[in-house]
Amino acid sequence: MLDVKIYNSPVKPTWCPGCGDYGILNAVKAALAQLEILPHEVAIFTGIGCGSKLPDYMTVTAFTTIHGRPIPVATGAKLANPKMHILVVAGDGDTYGIGANHFIQALRRNPDITLIVENNMVYGLTKGQYAPTSQKGMVTSTTPEGAIEVALNPLAMAITGGATFVARGFSGDPKHLAWLIAEAIKHKGFSLVDVLQPCVVYNKVQTYDFYRERVYKLEEEGWDPADRKAAWEKAHEWGDRIPIGIFYRVEGEPTYEDQVPALREGALTTQPVGLDPQAFEALLNEFA
Amino acid sequence: MLDVKIYNSPVKPTWCPGCGDYGILNAVKAALAQLEILPHEVAIFTGIGCGSKLPDYMTVTAFTTIHGRPIPVATGAKLANPKMHILVVAGDGDTYGIGANHFIQALRRNPDITLIVENNMVYGLTKGQYAPTSQKGMVTSTTPEGAIEVALNPLAMAITGGATFVARGFSGDPKHLAWLIAEAIKHKGFSLVDVLQPCVVYNKVQTYDFYRERVYKLEEEGWDPADRKAAWEKAHEWGDRIPIGIFYRVEGEPTYEDQVPALREGALTTQPVGLDPQAFEALLNEFA
Amino acid sequence: MAESTVNNMTIRLAGEAGQGVDTGGAGFAKALANAGLWVFTTSEFMSRIRGGLNFYQIRVADHPLYSHVEPVNLLLAFTEEAVSEYAGTVVPGGGVIYDQGLKVREEMVARNGVQAFPMPLVKIAQEVGGNRIMMNTAALGAAAGVVELPFEFIAEIIQRNFRRKGDAVAEANLKVAEAGYRYAREHYAAGFPWKLQPRKTSRPRLMMTGNQAIGLGALAAGCRFISAYPMTPASSIMEWIAAHGARYKVVVKQTEDEIAAITMAIGAAFMGARAMTATSGGGFSLMVEALGLAGMAEIPVVVVESQRPGPSTGMPTKTEQGDLLFVLHASQGEFPRIVLAPGTIEQCFWTMVRAFNLAEKYQCPVIVLTDNYMAFQARTVLRQDFDYTKVEIDRGALLTKEELEQMEGPYLRYKITESGISPRALPGHPKAVFQACSDEHDEYGHFEDEDAENRVKMQSKRMRKLRTALAEIRPPEVYGPEDPEVTFLTWGTTYGPVREAVDILNSQGVRARMLHFVDIWPFPVDAVLPLLERSGRLVAVENNGTGQFAHLLRAMTGREVDDRILRFDGRPLSPDYILRKFEEARIHA
């Protein structure tokens, strides 16, 4: 167990007081400390949004990319250097809106990446438009008569798409969340931790109280995360009771990077750049 | 029942002899004829690929858009003029590759659009690279050691994502396919007909024979398409037996266009352009 | 006490996000407009939702205003940081209003002859209204008190703004404002030289922001469809239209991304609805491919590109004109597009009307280029300048039902014509069966991506539309004397700052002129050449780092500018800034 302070940063968060992102920041730090992963051994990739500012408030290798694209950037990074721990931290807009295609494709690739989604069911940074996870009927600046789309179900999508680790956390319970994130990082393969994150400014429905009244922990009810079909069904539970915890987990599936022929001899980044002259001559011979 | 000949076009298909797309073309024509939809009452939107050339070989209103984008173009068209029948015809690359985000989002919007996917599990027009629906291990020009991604399951995705009509056809059985397409068009809401389409040049595994030996019709086995969970499970059946038919159907869900406030008084395209002067003055008053 | 200056000052409200800087400022500006004064507001916001430091700045005068200016006469500071950061912007003799409870060292404020106006604002709010959040209402009242604006104007705006929150809230706020007003008037008004006095106006005025004018223009033009994805500073265009969508029958769709935004609009336009999207540079980047689709398939679509500083995410809440060359050349291959960059609130409105007409007449994408500065600026304008009888809807060569019915032979969607314009039919009519096509095609719309001769014909046809359009492309506005010593070359949203700089220079005896471009592409080269001949020193003034318009001018005319006044620190150009740089250049020359 490392001291979480090593991840501290001089930068003060610009999040609103009470924002659910604070709990996620603390949970990420706690999970890394628990797993004894040093700041240079992990790289965090984010998109753009309130939540995506997270690594700016840490001391850690990071890349704040563009809105919606942290997953492919992280995938390229993982393939270049599989030895680094790779986290993606992004908003629901980043992940299930503009970036949803990358999300879908990552599920079936199974790179050893942990995706933490700050799911506040709203577009925070752009001032409160609705999000793909907004519940039908939600009134926002772009849906003054209420959203007419059915909300996207990230967990059911992930399970269907081939994810090997699917969990949901609640930023109001950072300890539980830290445990989930640590489990996700330990998992070999792609892991999703969708986090119920209250946005105290723009989401007046899914508040701390809303969740506190509803969430319960799967592991406390003896949930078996090995059953994919049951997990899919469970992912649909959203009402008076909202489950958090690990919905689905399967170990032993090969990771993406494990299957790439070019990586058999290790990370690309540690090998000399350029070709062996003989290898080059062999290439030229193909054209002779 | 109209004469299918009214959809004929002077343009000769450029598809390879034996291509599964011929069967789909015939089935589309037959379904339209059966439903007595005239060429100007339907608009077909396609992407780019072998299959996406389909409306070029018909007499019908059409828009061959860009690779991956027929779904949003069609959605815009439907919202502008809900009276037109709207079909999207596109390749698996178009729909589940580059365009997968639009696919996912359309599922939860439920516009009254029929999506027909020419699923040959390969990129035909660009000469045989693997596709999102290619089976793991498939050897192509970009995967000389075999694809390492798990194939995307379009039906399970569609069911999970909120589709209200999910079916699979086989282009080697155009009669059955025409029936499916007609059912899909009749369905009020978003309908997916994923078509097993042999590519005789680039897919040497999923051939006509491969399918002929395996496909069976759900409706012949008394399948109940009302059960969403069962449909999701059924969508995973892929082996010695491959089901075709309607996996899932739910009627009565409101369509996207039905819920848009601005459309309550009918199609946008039939209304005069510009504002009533009094309405304009009322707007100006907001700034006074 | 110094002689007082009436109706010519700048007031800045500053504080954290969430403290009501924006709404308070807008309310105060509105009160001034109601008092018959001319108002110009700008603001600066951080990319965060709560906290930080934002300001909203109101310039007010007896005459129409086109720009903000930098010096502040009265600062309303809601936080300590607001005092320490912005006290330096206040001119000698000016004042800083702040709550006594803030940890502010009076000497800090009182440097350079600036007056400190500490007041018990929170106390007033709590005592009179019962609520410390009403502190900013007290401050607004205090500001009015210091400048001696009759209280009725503040009262009216409070009534209006708080009405929907219930009478009790309105009443409480009114009381708080009045208490603030009285306190300030009593303690500080006598020593404060800037005053605001109501004026009678004969011609009714409106106050609106750039993005509102864009939304209003779109509605006036008959826009029926907007699909967009939120992005500062464009978001409020969609939001404003959304608020009016049900009533004015406009379909408003927030999409999954900008690719869907523009392609949905293209689908709607294909069907015949006037359709648009709005975004900033990052979102426009994602629209690039579909822009070419509209070019090739000849779909009329209007794209508002509201610039902010790049590259990439850049400075999300700041301003820049860095995307000109980008939008001019975006997408592979060559196709006609029209680029318009309005310079005033009025031009935002009329440009949108023209944009929809030009899009349908030339069946191509029209890009309206604006930016953060324009999006958020608010100005008093004359109501008569938004005269709906002058709004003409021209749908171009759109075939009527009758024309279609009488048509002999098949309908050719992409008919080769001298003008390049092929008569357009909307889907749904039995005669209007055709294919729109992103591939090179024949006149019907069928794929024809082999034939060389057809290619040359089709590509030439499309490009001819640009030549045809040139006839109605407007020359730059010439402002200032004949025979200038110096000509400021500028475009888009810099209109106001440059115009005011030109006025000041002329008042100082420098024969300065402005050439301002709204219509940028197709480039009105024939109109420009004679103007360059008698330009004197030619100075490009642009809110970017390289002088993109100067680059374009040289490419199109060969003429290189003699100098460049550029700004790329995320802040808008201002008359002050331009004059400063102009002076520096003169010294160095």
Place this chain on the structure above:
Amino acid sequence: MAESTVNNMTIRLAGEAGQGVDTGGAGFAKALANAGLWVFTTSEFMSRIRGGLNFYQIRVADHPLYSHVEPVNLLLAFTEEAVSEYAGTVVPGGGVIYDQGLKVREEMVARNGVQAFPMPLVKIAQEVGGNRIMMNTAALGAAAGVVELPFEFIAEIIQRNFRRKGDAVAEANLKVAEAGYRYAREHYAAGFPWKLQPRKTSRPRLMMTGNQAIGLGALAAGCRFISAYPMTPASSIMEWIAAHGARYKVVVKQTEDEIAAITMAIGAAFMGARAMTATSGGGFSLMVEALGLAGMAEIPVVVVESQRPGPSTGMPTKTEQGDLLFVLHASQGEFPRIVLAPGTIEQCFWTMVRAFNLAEKYQCPVIVLTDNYMAFQARTVLRQDFDYTKVEIDRGALLTKEELEQMEGPYLRYKITESGISPRALPGHPKAVFQACSDEHDEYGHFEDEDAENRVKMQSKRMRKLRTALAEIRPPEVYGPEDPEVTFLTWGTTYGPVREAVDILNSQGVRARMLHFVDIWPFPVDAVLPLLERSGRLVAVENNGTGQFAHLLRAMTGREVDDRILRFDGRPLSPDYILRKFEEARIHA
């Protein structure tokens, strides 16, 4: 019989997709190369997988070739359509080989002195090889027979090409080829004036295509990562690298779209792998946003943009240089990028090596602009021109482990420096903890999207890299005499056609010169200005419809070209075309 011309002719194979036009042509070309001849091939393919009409054309000579030419001496037509479409391209005295079984009217062929060479190709194939598919092997044999190339060269290539299909197949094909050879030699060789004779070569040669040279250059440069999405004409770059990925340890990823393609490459480059992507204009459109990310976050990434005719889907299998201004200005805001456009196979190779070096030295995106013409052309080149000892890997200011360990104070990823280059550290080292950032940032990489001063510093730092890079940007290649009457200004893949046109003009007594640009951005203005002073008539030669380079030249130098020779029908420029247009312009002038 006319006097014969030795080793100077063009052979065209034409037929349906799927008939082996491509592989047969490439095999024949290789045989000629093995015979010590210089070869240049081009091809034209339809956007379909089977059927239609394609051709593959081989120009062969005793001296190095840089371009194809249009007139054909010998046509191998596999279908009736191939005869009817292309017989007109054959010069008087030339011949058309086709199967007797085709419905071809001999008079059709024999117009204008062209000779018909009907032969029983299918019969030969069936009798000798047992298989009618081998007809094209018979035709290739026949072609060699007519030009009297010793059969051994055909034999060798057949052995090599069919080996992997088993000895029996190779043997059968050999027999078929020989029978075709014999038949043609007996019946038609005497009357055919063009002959090919083997030459001894002292310097070993290679034959490769543009896309292969790009792939080879990438591997030589140490590229370890390519993520791309298929798009003609770029696809074969990824495919060629994929075929070598396992052996040469290059991660090759076909992605879900071009956005993922470039962003994955950016991720890999961030980690320290040399990374690239390759696409055509439509795909590049989708990469535009991430290009700016690479610019802002200072990530070295190489993007090959292989042009084809737009707008939009356009003509997928044809050629054009229509994307120059697009790639120069793509993405919002202003940031450094480097644009290189190789003109020959050799330049494709070396440009890729330079691209990776420049990307890492200046920590910015480098765009290599090529097109369909270059992608598919094959040429014999000297092996010595691919000398690996001359390949230098320069990773620029990349901090070593030792340097990092000795570093005092925190590592500043975006340190402000005079050159604009901030020393780069790769993630994974305890000292290399930093943030790469798409938002405006401070030296560490933290968000700093408010501060005006920091913005100016950072933006200026980034832009300074371009000034620094200018020192190693190469001037255009000057080819032709001093004191020219006419200068052809050209760039990228038009090198060969223009060079050969210049040669012909000079041989005719016209003092013509070529200025050819590989390095386009940053624009080498200082090197260019003196060259323009003594240019004579300045004529832009471009494979597009508007003269995009001429536009750029004027923007950068003020100099307008006197004339433009443009082509935008989807076909490449050729020496013949250039001379024809040059002559026309002379007549009209």
